[in-house]
Amino acid sequence: MKRRISRFCMYFFLTLGAVIMLFPFFWMFSSAFKTTQEINKFPPQWLPGHLSLDNFRRAFAMAPFAKYFFNSVFVMVCSVGLTTFTTILAAFAFSRLRFPGRKLIFSLLLSLMMIPFEMLIITNYSTIVDLGLWDTLIALILPFTSSIFYTYILKGFFDSVSDSLYWSARIDGSSNWRYLWKVMVPMARPSLTTIILLNALASWNSFMWPMYVISSDKNRTLPWGLQVFTTEAGSYPELLMAASTVVVLPVIILFLFARKYIVRGVARGGLKG
Amino acid sequence: MRVVLDHVTKRFADVTAVSEFSATLEDGELVSLLGPSGCGKSTLLNMLSGILPVSGGRIYFDDQDVTGMPPEKRGIGLVFQNYALYPHMTVMGNICFPLETQRVPKAERIERANEIARLVHVDMLMNRKPSELSGGQQQRVAIARALVKNPRLLLLDEPLSNLDARLRLEMREEIRRIQQRTGVTTIFVTHDQEEALSISDRIVLMKAGVLQQNDLPQSLYNEPANQFVADFLGNPPINNLPGTVEDGAFVAADGKARCALPMLAGVENGRNVNLSVRSESFVLDENGPMACEVTRVYQMGKEEMAYLTFGGTDFRAYIDSEEGLRKGDAVRLSLKRRGVFLFDRETGERIR
Numbered sequence: 001m002k003r004r005i006s007r008f009c010m011y012f013f014l015t016l017g018a019v020i021m022l023f024p025f026f027w028m029f030s031s032a033f034k035t036t037q038e039i040n041k042f043p044p045q046w047l048p049g050h051l052s053l054d055n056f057r058r059a060f061a062m063a064p065f066a067k068y069f070f071n072s073v074f075v076m077v078c079s080v081g082l083t084t085f086t087t088i089l090a091a092f093a094f095s096r097l098r099f100p101g102r103k104l105i106f107s108l109l110l111s112l113m114m115i116p117f118e119m120l121i122i123t124n125y126s127t128i129v130d131l132g133l134w135d136t137l138i139a140l141i142l143p144f145t146s147s148i149f150y151t152y153i154l155k156g157f158f159d160s161v162s163d164s165l166y167w168s169a170r171i172d173g174s175s176n177w178r179y180l181w182k183v184m185v186p187m188a189r190p191s192l193t194t195i196i197l198l199n200a201l202a203s204w205n206s207f208m209w210p211m212y213v214i215s216s217d218k219n220r221t222l223p224w225g226l227q228v229f230t231t232e233a234g235s236y237p238e239l240l241m242a243a244s245t246v247v248v249l250p251v252i253i254l255f256l257f258a259r260k261y262i263v264r265g266v267a268r269g270g271l272k273g
Numbered sequence: 274m275r276v277v278l279d280h281v282t283k284r285f286a287d288v289t290a291v292s293e294f295s296a297t298l299e300d301g302e303l304v305s306l307l308g309p310s311g312c313g314k315s316t317l318l319n320m321l322s323g324i325l326p327v328s329g330g331r332i333y334f335d336d337q338d339v340t341g342m343p344p345e346k347r348g349i350g351l352v353f354q355n356y357a358l359y360p361h362m363t364v365m366g367n368i369c370f371p372l373e374t375q376r377v378p379k380a381e382r383i384e385r386a387n388e389i390a391r392l393v394h395v396d397m398l399m400n401r402k403p404s405e406l407s408g409g410q411q412q413r414v415a416i417a418r419a420l421v422k423n424p425r426l427l428l429l430d431e432p433l434s435n436l437d438a439r440l441r442l443e444m445r446e447e448i449r450r451i452q453q454r455t456g457v458t459t460i461f462v463t464h465d466q467e468e469a470l471s472i473s474d475r476i477v478l479m480k481a482g483v484l485q486q487n488d489l490p491q492s493l494y495n496e497p498a499n500q501f502v503a504d505f506l507g508n509p510p511i512n513n514l515p516g517t518v519e520d521g522a523f524v525a526a527d528g529k530a531r532c533a534l535p536m537l538a539g540v541e542n543g544r545n546v547n548l549s550v551r552s553e554s555f556v557l558d559e560n561g562p563m564a565c566e567v568t569r570v571y572q573m574g575k576e577e578m579a580y581l582t583f584g585g586t587d588f589r590a591y592i593d594s595e596e597g598l599r600k601g602d603a604v605r606l607s608l609k610r611r612g613v614f615l616f617d618r619e620t621g622e623r624i625r
Binding site: 162164165167168169170171172173174178182183186187189 | 322323324343344345347349350351353354355357359360361362370371374375418422
């Protein structure tokens with residue numbers, strides 16, 4: 001009996017939490033299909049009268065969302081690709097190669113994680129301006145081509161791999177390079193999947209940095225473009241909802257597919273071996 | 274291939290792990306590197322494979338000096354204690370891996386992998402992952418991977434220590450069979466004397482980084498070079514009776530019990546020695562020189578294990594007796610020629 005009550009309470013609060021979390025998303029989706037009259041009705045109308053993609057068409061006509069979408073994808077692919085590459089190399093170097101100052105350099109890098117992103121924005125901004133990259137897509141990629149945090153996670157995994165695997169490969173004639181790509185990287189696939197997904201989400205949702213370094217419409221990414229669109233389409237909440245849906249949907253789909261890996265990777269990251 | 278170790282030394286910071294080690298291993302031999310854990314045998318193996326650089330001395334494979342050569346150039350196969358199989362590859366992928374680095378064409382790779390897999394009996398498991406194999410099967414795959422590139426030298430680092438007792442026995446025979454079929458010179462590191470005695474052509478016994486004896490298995494047991502070798506080999510362990518030598522007789526630690534032994538003839542008076550006797554080298558003999566008292570008797574099926582005391586020192590002996598000994602009996606023993614040694618108590622040197 002006691003167990004039943006505790007189970008009931010557990011499910012009750014979980015359901016309540018889920019409803020509270022999901023409601024804004026539900027409202028966004030449903031409003032994206034409503035007409036202007038329907039959205040302004042009081043008491044509110046829960047579901048649209050009929051499904052029409054009209055709002056999407058109008059929103060896309062008012063702002064180049066396709067361009068924003070392409071920019072977001074381009075920046076995400078480049079930055080995630082480069083970050084993953086540098087992370088793999090750095091993690092391997094710090095985990096396996098022996099060079100003077102290895103531990104010191106790694107500690108220094110780790111201590112950099114203490115510096116908040118907001119502080120880096122100032123120096124990064126002046127660097128980007130000095131390089132003449134202001135208002136280019138490269139400005140969105142260049143500061144995000146390495147990550148100390150992901151390096152730290154991956155190094156943790158590399159450290160847990162037995163030395164004997166390395167020496168086996170070396171004796172079998174593998175170079176460090178071949179060992180890294182043929183043995184370590186395939187073995188680290190779960191950790192790498194997590195890193196790539198987290199990184200992709202961060203890149204996709206990145207808002208503050210694009211706001212500082214991008215001004216022209218053609219170089220905006222989705223979140224920043226949406227922000228600008230808000231001021232332009234402020235009087236058409238249904239269009240805003242349609243645009244928001246376009247921004248959020250890919251992330252939700254990605255998350256649904258990769259949920260397993262994200263949870264597994266984060267859970268594993270804390271454990272050794 | 275002949276392997277020559279010439280005064281090989283390895284120093285870590287302030288510890289000397291291997292000291293002035295010299296030995297020659299003949300072509301096609303299976304040699305065990307035996308010793309208690311921490312004696313430097315794995316360090317020695319790692320220097321042979323090139324994983325660890327030497328601090329001094331030279332290593333030769335046949336007439337080639339390989340001392341400074343990187344591991345991949347030495348033409349060796351190595352099997353680690355934990356097998357070190359690549360977990361994301363199938364058995365086939367694992368066995369083919371060394372051939373891929375050598376740029377062997379794919380068709381030949383597969384053919385050679387299948388051939389070696391048949392030899393070690395894993396040919397039905399080629400598409401499995403290492404996690405789907407038993408310990409013994411993983412062991413076989415590791416050996417196949419080490420052998421597929423036709424190494425000049427096969428190194429096995431405690432390959433049986435992760436297996437259960439029954440499998441260990443089986444794999445021991447297997448390693449011997451595979452080694453004899455391929456004829457590859459093999460070095461087998463172990464701390465298990467029984468393993469070493471049963472499969473090796475020769476045993477190299479080490480202690481604290483120093484070579485103790487390099488000999489045939491039976492010679493190691495029958496003719497130990499020093500106290501350590503005598504103590505290390507044999508189950509039950511050898512009996513050590515401390516005492517001194519006086520006019521060709523052994524005087525026990527209590528100063529009273531004594532026995533005249535022909536082997537003491539040339540030994541100087543007053544020397545502190547250990548009279549070391551294997552448990553099977555005692556004979557019940559009315560006219561024997563040793564007067565002992567029985568303290569306990571264990572029935573062990575076909576024979577009896579007696580605990581006796583001589584001059585205040587307890588020892589164990591297998592006694593073949595018709596009437597059966599009992600606690601408190603006074604008996605006389607004589608010693609066989611085999612399995613009786615005299616060691617200097619200070620230096621551990623054998624006195625011959």
